[in-house]
Amino acid sequence: MKTSKSNSWAFCAVAFVTVAVVFSGRLAGETTAMKSSGGSSGSGTQWSVQVERIDPGHLDLAHSFQVAIYENLLEELNKTKRFKYVLREGDSKASEISDLLILKTTVVKYTPGSETQRAVTTVSGATKLTVRNQLVTREGRIVLESTVNGSVRFFGSNLRATHNLARNIAKAIKQSNVAMVRASYRDTQPPTLNARGTQ
Amino acid sequence: MYRLFVLRNDKSGRFGGHALISLWALLLCSSIGALAQSAPPALNANAPFSIRATHLLGLPNTKNNCKGTLSTQDNVLRFQQSGKPVAQVDIASVRDVFLGEEAIQVGGLPMKIGKTAAPYGGGRVVSLFAHKKYDTLTLEYVDSSGGVHGAIFQLKKGQGELMRNELVARGVSSSSGEDQPTKQSTSEVRHEDK
Numbered sequence: 068m069k070t071s072k073s074n075s076w077a078f079c080a081v082a083f084v085t086v087a088v089v090f091s092g093r094l095a096g097e098t099t100a101m102k103s104s105g106g107s108s109g110s111g112t113q114w115s116v117q118v119e120r121i122d123p124g125h126l127d128l129a130h131s132f133q134v135a136i137y138e139n140l141l142e143e144l145n146k147t148k149r150f151k152y153v154l155r156e157g158d159s160k161a162s163e164i165s166d167l168l169i170l171k172t173t174v175v176k177y178t179p180g181s182e183t184q185r186a187v188t189t190v191s192g193a194t195k196l197t198v199r200n201q202l203v204t205r206e207g208r209i210v211l212e213s214t215v216n217g218s219v220r221f222f223g224s225n226l227r228a229t230h231n232l233a234r235n236i237a238k239a240i241k242q243s244n245v246a247m248v249r250a251s252y253r254d255t256q257p258p259t260l261n262a263r264g265t266q
Numbered sequence: 267m268y269r270l271f272v273l274r275n276d277k278s279g280r281f282g283g284h285a286l287i288s289l290w291a292l293l294l295c296s297s298i299g300a301l302a303q304s305a306p307p308a309l310n311a312n313a314p315f316s317i318r319a320t321h322l323l324g325l326p327n328t329k330n331n332c333k334g335t336l337s338t339q340d341n342v343l344r345f346q347q348s349g350k351p352v353a354q355v356d357i358a359s360v361r362d363v364f365l366g367e368e369a370i371q372v373g374g375l376p377m378k379i380g381k382t383a384a385p386y387g388g389g390r391v392v393s394l395f396a397h398k399k400y401d402t403l404t405l406e407y408v409d410s411s412g413g414v415h416g417a418i419f420q421l422k423k424g425q426g427e428l429m430r431n432e433l434v435a436r437g438v439s440s441s442s443g444e445d446q447p448t449k450q451s452t453s454e455v456r457h458e459d460k
Contacts, residue, residue, distance in 0.1 A: 120414060130364040130441075131404045134416030138324050155413030182371050186381070186393035222378065224370055226322065226418075 115152035115164045116144060116202070122173040135226050136172065136198070139233030144170075147241045168210060172200045172236070175214065182224055193220045194228040200236055213239045314339040315432045317425050321345055322402070324417030325353040336419055338432055343405075345419075355417070359407045360438045365426050366402040401426025405433075 118141055121133040144153045150168075154161050161167060176197035184192025195218040202211040217232020219225065316337030323330045325345055334347040344354045371377070373396055381389030381396075403419045403426045421429065434440050 129366050130362075130406075131366050131368075131402045131418050134404050134406065134418060135323060137414075138416050155409075155415065157408060158413035159411045181369065183369060183393060183397045186371050186397075187390045225368065 112166045113151045114149075114166045114168050115154065116150045116168045116170050117154040117156065117158065117161050118144065118170045119156045119172065121198075122171070124174050126174050126177050128174055128177050131226065132177075132196075132229055135229035136196075136233060139230050140170070140172070140236060143233045143237035144240070147237050149241055167205055168202045169205070170200060170202055170240075172198050175199050180219065180225055180228075185219075185221060189221065193218050194225045196228050196232050198232060198236070200239075202240065211240065211243050213243070215239055315429075317421060317429060319345070319403075319425075319429075320420040321353075322418040322420055324405070324415060325355070326415075327351070328353040336421070336429065338429075338436065341436060343433070355405070355407050357433065357436050357438060359409070360405055360433065361408060361414075362406040363430050363433050363438050363440050364404040365430050365440075366404065367399060367423075368402050368420070369397050369399050370420075372396050372398050399423050403429055 118137065121128075121136045123133060141153055141155065144150060151166075152160070152164060154164075154167075174196065176195070178193070178195040180194030181192040195216065197214060197216050199212070199214050201209050203209050213236075215232065215235045217228050217230075217235055219227040219231065314337060316335050318333065319336035320331065320333050321328050328345060328347070328350075332347055334345050334350075337344045337346070338357065341357045342354050343357055343360065344352050346352045371393060373380075377392075377396060381392050383389070384392065401421045401423055403421055405417045405419075407415050407417070409415060419429075430440055
């Protein structure tokens with residue numbers, strides 16, 4: 068009896084160590100992959116981006132949400148280090164920059180939520196946002212187009228959905244390396260690419 | 267006959283008296299109400315005005331979700347955290363100010379942990395009552411190079427309007443619509459792009 072107990076303990080410990088080792092290895096792999104994709108972004112030109120204010124479309128989206136998406140987007144795009152400059156709408160420096168992309172964001176879907184409802188029920192009350200974002204050159208050519216979601220389901224205030232959304236948009240832009248490279252050949256390339264860099 | 271006439275006269279007289287008294291009372295009540303609701307005191311454009319606020323995001327060199335004092339003085343909007351440098355915005359550069367409302371769970375992380383640890387779903391019951399309504403004040407302003415910035419502050423209920431009035435008195439335009447409070451709706455709002 069004692070032997071079987073000690074065996075099971077030993078088995079658990081071995082399993083735990085194995086899982087820990089495998090998981091840490093996977094994490095390291097992910098980091099490396101991300102770094103290498105970041106490193107391969109060089110197409111000769113490093114683009115700058117100008118973020119336009121959020122277009123609420125026909126939706127009744129609170130101004131605080133629009134401003135929060137805009138500000139979080141600027142912060143998250145800066146964090147990606149994929150762009151030389153991240154400029155705000157109306158920034159006069161934009162006219163001096165040659166390789167400039169403009170990020171347009173339109174809210175497509177919005178489900179207002181409630182923090183109290185989330186805290187009480189856990190399963191309902193989520194705040195959800197879906198936006199369509201386009202990276203456009205000065206000439207109006209769409210370099211990247213994607214639809215991104217952001218939501219807050221469990222913990223956090225409703226405005227946290229805007230932070231998650233901005234992070235997902237930045238992630239989508241970061242992952243669309245191919246599109247960014249192709250953008251440098253904008254006169255010869257097809258007009259629209261989606262987030263995965265395919266047509 | 268006479269008696270009846272006299273009685274009737276008496277009644278109408280009494281009725282008239284009552285009507286007068288009620289009219290007078292009504293006028294008195296409405297005037298008291300009007301006094302109570304009196305227009306906000308005339309704002310002196312240079313008088314300092316300050317309230318406690320939480321900076322949610324947007325101000326340069328200021329941490330998100332930090333508490334401090336939001337004040338206006340000499341055409342500058344200042345946010346001061348205790349022991350930290352002041353973040354300030356020129357009121358002339360503020361393009362728009364919006365007021366909103368948000369219900370937030372109080373207590374922060376300790377409360378959350380307590381609610382999670384409470385047995386038999388007691389935490390959920392606590393959550394039902396542990397929320398508070400706040401005003402959110404959203405500003406849109408431009409920097410020296412013309413770039414558009416946004417800043418959001420959270421204030422105690424009722425104080426958002428005071429700050430907005432203060433800013434409007436100093437020349438900031440306040441857009442027609444107030445922010446819609448974020449209520450839970452069963453139907454999803456949907457807008458399909460072409």
